[in-house]
Amino acid sequence: MPSGARVAGGFLGGMLLVLLPMLLALGDPYWLDIVTFAYLMAGLAGAWNIIGGFGGQFSLGHGVFFGIGAYLTAILYTEAGWSPWITLAPAMLLAVLVALLISWPTFRLRGPFFAIATMAFNQVAFVLVNYLDWPTNGPRGILIPFRAGLANMIFVQRWRYAVLMFGFLALVTGIAVLLRRSRLGYALLALREDEDAARAAGINVLAAKLEGMAISAALTAVGGALFAMYLRYVDPPTVFTLSEVGVRFALLSLIGGIGTVAGPILGAALVVPVENWLRSTLTGLWPGADLVVLGAAMVLAALFLKHGIVGAAADLMGRRTRR
């Protein structure tokens, strides 16, 4: 086990490395936007990874928690004038509450059945938000007026958003690093491997899953809130489209290396820019071609990069091979 000081050093070094693209992109609004979005997605994938990767509970319903963060912040800000910084608290609280309600029944399901059940919750949330005029404004969505200011989490200079998202990513990663070395972290890893063995080692499997899910959901809600203030617009398809949100978190973790601290960051670092590039170069030629290419790339990743970028890198360095 590496010592605490070494882990802290690794975390700080890694975060400095992650900061680098932002510094390089400072003068270029196009790239700065991509970096900003990559930070946000990396943070969200990292939040998903806590229960999905460490705990092995393959949730496809995290769009619900993301949506709670986005909508609650948009509503409380526009209707009640709450600072988005303040709305983070109720957003996390509600996300945890909903997460526990969803998880209580679905954690009895294993593997793909759990994934499908959580995905269904995402679709229920989509339909519900789309249908309700109050408080979500139905399909018209909520437009957040531009009133710049730190208290409003709305900025004129785009780089401030990049710093904001970086802060979120650093928070999520820091929590993941701590968790990975904690009692709860080991409980999640153990139950991912074998629930009966985990029980025999004294682990309350259901409680550990619920705790992991609660942390994951709370952080995902924070990401949703930041997303709402960044885009200044929320509507049902933006927040609840599975391929854009709920499944995306899982995908980035998978590509980067599921269950590792660095995996979600690497996944986002690779996928978000490539996606943007494909969209800008291929869409003009043949609408939808970017999605075809992206889909094919993901199939290849699933076939040949089973342990993600982290796993492939470890293979290259010979760490996974026997002695």
Place this chain on the structure above:
Amino acid sequence: MTAPLLSVQSASKRFVGLLAVDSVSFDVSAGEMVSIIGPNGAGKTTLFNLLTGQLQPSGGTVRLRGQVVNRLGPHRRARLGMGRTFQIAKPLTRLTVLENVLVGAFMKHRGLRAAEGKAVEVLAEVGLLDRARHSAGELTLSERRRLEVARALALDPEIILLDEVMAGLNPSEVDAAIELYRRLNAQGLTFLVIEHNLKVVRAFAERVIVLDHGVLIAEGSAETILATPAVIEAYIGRQRA
């Protein structure tokens, strides 16, 4: 008079149409080494699962140090001092050997450093310290079995239930395992063991319980039991067939 460490009274388990364990009663005192033997399908593993909480009994009571534990889940019983291994070893394959034991050590030691210290101590005890940084998936069968024991030991148990931990081991591995269990027993650890290998039973069990068709048919010292005609017929006779 002190209560027995483990006390089983009329424990039964009925699966649809099958009484797998039929009103079995026995006690295990602290410091004993007790073997459960019986032919395949006699209900040994089902009985184990009733004791460890993997299964809920259909009737009867299980007491640990006098406390009724019938309604406690496996993790609660593990924390109360009842460790177990599985018939098919369940290593947490993607974790290192050290992490496998750490998982259990965290139950009694809050901080990472303390838990790690405990895990290292336990690995040294079972002779796996040199494998600590290897992934558990790389271990040989006999090492996996010792890892299971180590994971149980990390919770400072008072009794360990071993489910056929000798199966598939070669003679020298069996000897090493017997030596390990005897040493742990000498330190005060109680063992309840499902074992097929009668040589092993003779070598280390002071007392033997015989199950057949879910019923306890005999109980006594190893020498007496293994000489009882009914036992030989029920168990060894069918083993040869």
